[in-house]
Amino acid sequence: MIGTVALFIVAIALTVALMLYTKESTSYETVEPGISLDYPKSSDNSPVVSDREKNIIYEGCDMVNYLDLDSCASERKNASVEIVMIHFSSAVKEDKNNPYDIDLIRGMFESQKTSTHYFIDREGKVHCWLPEELAAINAGAGTFGVSKYLNNMNEYAISIELAAIGSCNDMSGILTKEDYNLLSAGVVGYTKAQHESLKLLLEDICGRYKIPYDRQHIIGHSDYNEKKKEPGELFDWSAVGLR
Numbered sequence: 001m002i003g004t005v006a007l008f009i010v011a012i013a014l015t016v017a018l019m020l021y022t023k024e025s026t027s028y029e030t031v032e033p034g035i036s037l038d039y040p041k042s043s044d045n046s047p048v049v050s051d052r053e054k055n056i057i058y059e060g061c062d063m064v065n066y067l068d069l070d071s072c073a074s075e076r077k078n079a080s081v082e083i084v085m086i087h088f089s090s091a092v093k094e095d096k097n098n099p100y101d102i103d104l105i106r107g108m109f110e111s112q113k114t115s116t117h118y119f120i121d122r123e124g125k126v127h128c129w130l131p132e133e134l135a136a137i138n139a140g141a142g143t144f145g146v147s148k149y150l151n152n153m154n155e156y157a158i159s160i161e162l163a164a165i166g167s168c169n170d171m172s173g174i175l176t177k178e179d180y181n182l183l184s185a186g187v188v189g190y191t192k193a194q195h196e197s198l199k200l201l202l203e204d205i206c207g208r209y210k211i212p213y214d215r216q217h218i219i220g221h222s223d224y225n226e227k228k229k230e231p232g233e234l235f236d237w238s239a240v241g242l243r
């Protein structure tokens with residue numbers, strides 16, 4: 001009898017501990033297929049964007065935590081999603097010992113008033129930072145084939161950033177060669193988990209928008225603006241079924 005009571009108390013204690021732990025660790029909203037999301041509210045408690053699809057049905061996304069939509073996003077106007085653009089970013093300039101601190105990287109986007117729909121961290125977790133219905137502020141000036149894309153790719157693209165540091169050449173505008181050589185090998189390039197998650201996400205996006213899965217539609221920032229070095233020499237296009 002005492003054994004049963006003791007077991008019961010232990011079970012309760014474990015449950016409470018688990019509840020507290022779960023509460024503590026869900027600063028991001030975990031997304032599962034079909035679960036509706038609470039969209040960010042403005043100060044008068046009305047939705048920032050009211051008439052958008054509220055179900056996230058793709059499987060690739062683990063976390064939804066939007067950037068400040070008022071300053072980091074723009075409207076698509078009537079443009080349709082036709083292009084997926086791949087970038088990389090890190091906080092290596094801000095903190096070379098902790099280049100993948102996600103809060104630091106988020107802060108960079110928000111302070112620069114730029115954005116990306118997705119950010120894939122080193123572990124391959126996909127963070128949704130912007131609803132697809134809005135345009136990211138990320139592509140900047142550039143050109144890619146048809147004239148409507150000229151300096152106007154944000155309206156047509158979904159943006160994916162991967163947490164990465166490129167080759168010494170790719171990083172030449174960001175780090176001096178001396179600083180680059182101080183980096184540990186483990187922080188340079190992409191991880192296998194990132195390539196795997198990216199492939200799932202690309203397949204999902206292309207499937208939903210009927211975008212052909214090829215390099216005319218899945219492009220790097222450098223394909224749009226040759227001054228950009230993203231995704232750079234260390235990115236393996238073949239790992240996501242492209243070349």
Ligand SMILES: [Zn+2]
Pocket residue numbers: 086087088138221228230
């Ligand atoms: Zn970029």
